[in-house]
Amino acid sequence: MRSNDNKKIEEARANARRLIEQGPKVLIGLFTMTGVGYLAGSVYTRSYFAEFGASWILEEVPTAIYFSQNWIPLLLMLFVGYLAMTNLVFLGSQRDVLTSTRFKISLAVVKQGPWLLGGLLASILLLSSIEYVAAAIDLSIMAVPLMLFLLASALELCVVRFNNIDRALDLSTTYILLALIGVGLYVVPAQLGMNRARLDKQEPSSLLTVYLREEKVMEHKLLFAVGERLYVFPTKYDGSNPPVKRTMVARVTFVPPES
Numbered sequence: 342m343r344s345n346d347n348k349k350i351e352e353a354r355a356n357a358r359r360l361i362e363q364g365p366k367v368l369i370g371l372f373t374m375t376g377v378g379y380l381a382g383s384v385y386t387r388s389y390f391a392e393f394g395a396s397w398i399l400e401e402v403p404t405a406i407y408f409s410q411n412w413i414p415l416l417l418m419l420f421v422g423y424l425a426m427t428n429l430v431f432l433g434s435q436r437d438v439l440t441s442t443r444f445k446i447s448l449a450v451v452k453q454g455p456w457l458l459g460g461l462l463a464s465i466l467l468l469s470s471i472e473y474v475a476a477a478i479d480l481s482i483m484a485v486p487l488m489l490f491l492l493a494s495a496l497e498l499c500v501v502r503f504n505n506i507d508r509a510l511d512l513s514t515t516y517i518l519l520a521l522i523g524v525g526l527y528v529v530p531a532q533l534g535m536n537r538a539r540l541d542k543q544e545p546s547s548l549l550t551v552y553l554r555e556e557k558v559m560e561h562k563l564l565f566a567v568g569e570r571l572y573v574f575p576t577k578y579d580g581s582n583p584p585v586k587r588t589m590v591a592r593v594t595f596v597p598p599e600s
Contacts, residue, residue: 381530388534393542393564394582395572401587402567444501447494454491454518461487462525465532474536481533488525495519542583544576552594560597 390396461484468477495515502512541548541562548562551573561573562583569590574583 377526381526384527385530385534388531389538390565392535392538393574393585395564395585398565398572398585401570402565444497447497450491450494451498451515451518454494455514455521458484458487458491458518458521458525462521462528465528469532469536472539474539477532477536478540481529481536484525484529488522488529491518492522495522549595550576552597553588554592554594 387396387399390398461480465477465480465484468480495518498515499512540546541564546562548564551561551563551571552559553561553573560576562576563571563573564585565572571588571590571593572585573588573593574585578584
């Protein structure tokens, strides 16, 4: 009985040592994914405002707004937490990892992943080009967790390979998958931002309706807000892009004025 307790204590100490040793790697991973998330948020925001013909807004708002504009950065940060909680960084200490069901699944995912992800990215671009906006948005949203799942499998294969140098594991497919994921981290936010803007430009949209005081055309849609500044455009307009303009909160009401 005492030997079992001693064994558990030794295992706990070994796990604690590994956690301390791998802590810097987890922090580097978190920093890297935060940077990737920032870039994804920037691509999304720029694509969204560019579709409105209002890229000039980005010159007037804090750069931190790029990061906070969508949920892709949050997912990337949660993904790093997932890697840490599932002990991905400790796989090298497992002798039987190559025979585990989890590793076999990851290996199969890496082999088939490039075809799946490549087909999904091509479908998103095709649907966007023929203006099937809703379908393109749905596929873009599906692509984010798929990319994270494929990335987890690819990283697992890399960790096992470089911690088992004597085992001949082919990483060529892994590199192809990682390259596709890199492309996807640009394509998905860009397409998601552009197609989201296409929906928001339509008269019935999810954007909040506001009314400008002392103006002939009072009904507008609220595109963006930063502090006391609001960026709005008329609900009805001519042409492909609405005339976006800056106004202040004091000049806006959220209820229709009395006629």
